[in-house]
Amino acid sequence: VSTQSRRERLRAEAFEEIKAITLRLLAEHGPGAISLRAIAREMGMTAGGLYGYYATRDDLITALIGELYTSLAERLEAALGSLPGGDLGERIVLWAEALRAWAIANPEGFQLIYGAPVAGYQPPPEGAAPEAERRMCAVLASLVAGAWPYVRESQPGAYDWADLDPRLAEQVRASTPDLPPTAVALALRIWGRVHGLLSLEINGHLGRQVRDPSRLYRTELHDLLRFLGLTPSQASA
Amino acid sequence: VSTQSRRERLRAEAFEEIKAITLRLLAEHGPGAISLRAIAREMGMTAGGLYGYYATRDDLITALIGELYTSLAERLEAALGSLPGGDLGERIVLWAEALRAWAIANPEGFQLIYGAPVAGYQPPPEGAAPEAERRMCAVLASLVAGAWPYVRESQPGAYDWADLDPRLAEQVRASTPDLPPTAVALALRIWGRVHGLLSLEINGHLGRQVRDPSRLYRTELHDLLRFLGLTPSQASA
DNA sequence: TGTACATCAGTGAACGCGCGTTCACTGATGTAC
């Protein structure tokens, strides 16, 4: 027995349909194809009718970006959840491969989150996106935490908590109390490493140079584990 | 005494002005601001008049991308040229810092080359862009060549020439005959590492998490040199 | 040096397009008696 009225249910379903259609348009025809008129056309209704759901085009895009972040976060959590107590190297590889799988499956979504924004789009000053990003950084930091004692420090001078965004620092200290800021900086650099290969591949720059970008990615992960003091055998075991 | 007629000179100057204005529009208002009408407006002429210079909007964008590649390549060559026989680690850092400097100075240009293309733009099938990209990969490979003998191999299974784009392979073999394909794959991964941090920074994702993205970049370069078997002292000497 | 003609860069008006947004309205769905 739902507490929703029939009207509320229909309205919620319409919201879902709008989001689904927007994602489909994004995937099929790129960010340029996202317009209120196109969405309305696809839904079989009038452009003006959409204003009953979103006050503005930018609001719709903001909601879409939130949806994408949620989808990505769920994918990553599901991957890590499938091996909760497993070997640390395996977990890092799992995380990275899940990130890649999501990016390959949603290239336009990846661009929308990490690349240049839709033309003319003005994001809200403090939306959900930065928060989602910090959360994902914190997850990565907690992965790094396990390896941190074995990483041979090399950088000239450690990082300070003041070098990090206060809210990220807070989030990390809450989930991984003993991790020093230098390790968080390392987590950000690891993010950069996976992001770099992914971004090049998604934008078609890697595929032109190499036959199998996924292999290059795996090789990079292999070296990453070594760098983290995790033996390859630990990872492939 | 120029062999150009007055008309030819004026025409060449107009071409230069078009490119300069397009680059300025790109830098000031983003890729969405690039339109024939906007360029014409900025030049104080009519949109139709531009068709005497480019047959189509996409032709203009193609020319612009070529211009950007040239600008980037020149910057990198200038950086390496300033220290021709220098220490290998220094040269790699020089290269990477020049890449970053160019990207920070031309964020929109960086996006246009490496990120999602302008909405609706269809690149020519085999334009100058892929060629320029291969050339830049070859330059990086030749930098890696010096360090290659000292890199401790870790990857499970070497790369084959067949794993690489034939034209890239040819280019590398011409400039660095002894470099194995596995080292070229390493060069591509290094490209990914610097590209990742740059792409995140340019798109505003790093600046949200860390106070000084340039320091993170330098730290990563530091670890990169160590990974390549070049001692930090060699690099900072 | 001066005149007649050819070249050609740029004009200005028009075309059709898709866009975001507004607004008076209709008509179906819900609620109260």
Next chain:
DNA sequence: TGTACATCAGTGAACGCGCGTTCACTGATGTAC
């Protein structure tokens, strides 16, 4: 169970905008005699 009213999702027409592209044209610049 039936009637009167309120709600509210969606219509359809219109607004002004900037876009790429075409085309007949004008008028200045160059060339040939």
